[in-house]
Structure formats: structure tokens, C-alpha cells
Amino acid sequence: MAKKKYKNKKPSQRWKKYRLEGLKLIKSPSCPKCGEGTFLALNKDRAYCGRCHYVEYKK
Ligand SMILES: [Zn+2]
Secondary structure: OOOOOOOOOOOOHHHHHHHHHHHHHHHOOEEOOOEEEEEOEEOOOEEEOOOOOOEEEOO
């Protein structure tokens, strides 16, 4: 495995948070039952909708 070296130095905390939240949103699938806008909570091996209790297992 090759080491990844980041060219940019440490980003400010504010931006770090922003990027993390952005990733979370992108990674989170929306609930097929509740529709877009309702995101599933991601667990280790499944995604869970707190609204309709729909569970989607990761492959
Ligand atoms: Zn749902």
C-alpha cells in the first residue's frame, strides 16, 4: 500500500467540519420509503431510518 501524502497543510477546524459534514451527507443514502431528504443513519453494516424504521443492509 502506498502512503498518501496530502499537499495541503492542515485546514482550519472550521473547514474540516464542513468537509466532514459534506461527506456524511453524500455518503448517507436517503430512505426509499420516506423519500429524499430523509437520510438513513449509517451503522457498521446497515443503514437505518429513524422515521419509518426501515433498515437497509450493506452488501
Ligand atoms: Zn424512512
